[in-house]
Amino acid sequence: MSGQKNNLREKFLIIYPNLPLNARKETILVLEGQPITWEVAYFEIRNDTPASKKILEKLQELKLL
Secondary structure (H helix, E strand, O other), rough: HHHHHHHHHHHHHHHHHHHHHHHHHHHHEEEEEEEEEEEHHHHHHHHEEEEEEHHHHHHHOOOOO
16 A cells, blocks of 8 residues: 555545535446545545545545545
C-alpha cells in the first residue's frame, strides 16, 4: 500500500465513525456509473478492495478528506 493511499485511508477511518448515522447512507460520489455512499466507501476501504484506491482519490479531489 502506498504512503499516500495509507494516509488517505487513515483519514477516512477517522472521519467515518464521527459521521451521523443518517449521513452514512448519502451518496458521496459516483464511481464508474455507480453511486457510492459513505457505507459502501467504508466497506471498500476497510477491505482494501481494488476500488478503494479510486474512492480515496475521488474523496480527496472532492475535498472530503
